Amino acid sequence: MVTIKTKSFLPVLFAAILSLTFFVFLQQRFFKGALPCANSLSCKESLQLSVRNGEKAIFGNQEIVPPEIDLAQIPQEANVLGAETATGEKHIYIDLTKQTLKAYQGDSLFMETKISSGKWFASPTGDFTIWAKFRATLMSGGVGADYYYLPNVPYVMYFYNSDVPQGKGFALHGAYWHNNFGHAMSHGCINMRTIDAQKIFYWSDPSTDQKSSIIAKKGEGTKITIYGEAP
Amino acid sequence: MEKHPSKIFIFTTLLSSLTITGFVFVATNKIKNHTPEPTSYASENPPEEKINTKEEILAPDGKYTLVKENKTKTNGNIQQTFSIKSQEDKTSVEIFTKESAKDNLLTVPFNSFAPTNKYLFLEYPAHGKLVHLVLRTDGKDLTKDNQFAEIESAFAEKYADYEITEVTGWGGYNLVVFNTNSIDGKIGPSWWFDVTSLSFIRLSTKFN
Numbered sequence: 119m120v121t122i123k124t125k126s127f128l129p130v131l132f133a134a135i136l137s138l139t140f141f142v143f144l145q146q147r148f149f150k151g152a153l154p155c156a157n158s159l160s161c162k163e164s165l166q167l168s169v170r171n172g173e174k175a176i177f178g179n180q181e182i183v184p185p186e187i188d189l190a191q192i193p194q195e196a197n198v199l200g201a202e203t204a205t206g207e208k209h210i211y212i213d214l215t216k217q218t219l220k221a222y223q224g225d226s227l228f229m230e231t232k233i234s235s236g237k238w239f240a241s242p243t244g245d246f247t248i249w250a251k252f253r254a255t256l257m258s259g260g261v262g263a264d265y266y267y268l269p270n271v272p273y274v275m276y277f278y279n280s281d282v283p284q285g286k287g288f289a290l291h292g293a294y295w296h297n298n299f300g301h302a303m304s305h306g307c308i309n310m311r312t313i314d315a316q317k318i319f320y321w322s323d324p325s326t327d328q329k330s331s332i333i334a335k336k337g338e339g340t341k342i343t344i345y346g347e348a349p
Numbered sequence: 350m351e352k353h354p355s356k357i358f359i360f361t362t363l364l365s366s367l368t369i370t371g372f373v374f375v376a377t378n379k380i381k382n383h384t385p386e387p388t389s390y391a392s393e394n395p396p397e398e399k400i401n402t403k404e405e406i407l408a409p410d411g412k413y414t415l416v417k418e419n420k421t422k423t424n425g426n427i428q429q430t431f432s433i434k435s436q437e438d439k440t441s442v443e444i445f446t447k448e449s450a451k452d453n454l455l456t457v458p459f460n461s462f463a464p465t466n467k468y469l470f471l472e473y474p475a476h477g478k479l480v481h482l483v484l485r486t487d488g489k490d491l492t493k494d495n496q497f498a499e500i501e502s503a504f505a506e507k508y509a510d511y512e513i514t515e516v517t518g519w520g521g522y523n524l525v526v527f528n529t530n531s532i533d534g535k536i537g538p539s540w541w542f543d544v545t546s547l548s549f550i551r552l553s554t555k556f557n
Binding site for chain 2: 177178180182183185232237294295296297298299300301302303311312313316349
């Protein structure tokens, strides 16, 4: 009886080990593709220009009034920052440990400021490229007390790399719903003060050329390096 | 012939005397006119205080500017005046004034403004710690009785087991975020200070 049981048990064990190995392989192979969308409820909708003046926003169980956005109003920065005198490649460095951002053109420091990276979901690390810029969009996600609905998110700059596809919706953008920069506060994106996001928006490539949205051609977008670990 | 020179001598002497007297009279008057009035050190109006520094801090959305002016007083203290200037209509409202010793000056933290720009907080060092004051930006009193709320003293009154280690910024429209340690030094929770109700909300999430 014992011999029969062992004989029948061996194939089952073998099959289990094989299944487990296959599962681990799948996890390793496709884990990157399984990265959750930065804005779980507006994953695709966030990837386009969206102005929703008059709609209420919700963040941290609070109803808030988003800033009105007038696409016809082009700030002075849109003209001035296109005519910068520094030369060299533009590069944005984000230190998650210190929660800071530094933007360089060549060796010249364009901006240094505080940011808020992912708190509820981690911001991705690595080298990225800006692939699209929108003057404003809608971002929504989370559940329960963590639910958020944020129309008119200003100065959105989406970035990607081979591990973080464009469709995942990770971006640098302004944040009007909190002022706690220097501390992790987001769902994976990089939050900035609106005044800082505006400057980076008009400084970085692809140039908006005073348009409200732009999709970068291949190799055109400003490079972003995100490193460290949020506290 | 002998009397004639005497007359000339007397006339010359008289003329000289008159000239000298006239010169002395004019010179004396001139000196009098140029003598400065003695300075009254007990003047009713103290000398004008000099503006030492003026700093402008933009709100995160760029719609308002907080202007901080420091004036040195004659007693060595600094008079600090804070005003809010609207970028849209350029109006300016004085919101707070405080006289402090040089070591206790108010500063404007990076995350000072509430997201709505309706409130802001300032900080100053006292007894080796930072004290935070929350104010309205329209110049009105924060509560019925007070122009501002002091976070540290209000918190200590209600939660003696914890002490504030860092006030970080605004987690919402009216919610100041701060971290605490327990009195025995262990890491404590993060909290919200709700400016509208002057209440404290203990958070399950730690905002490092």
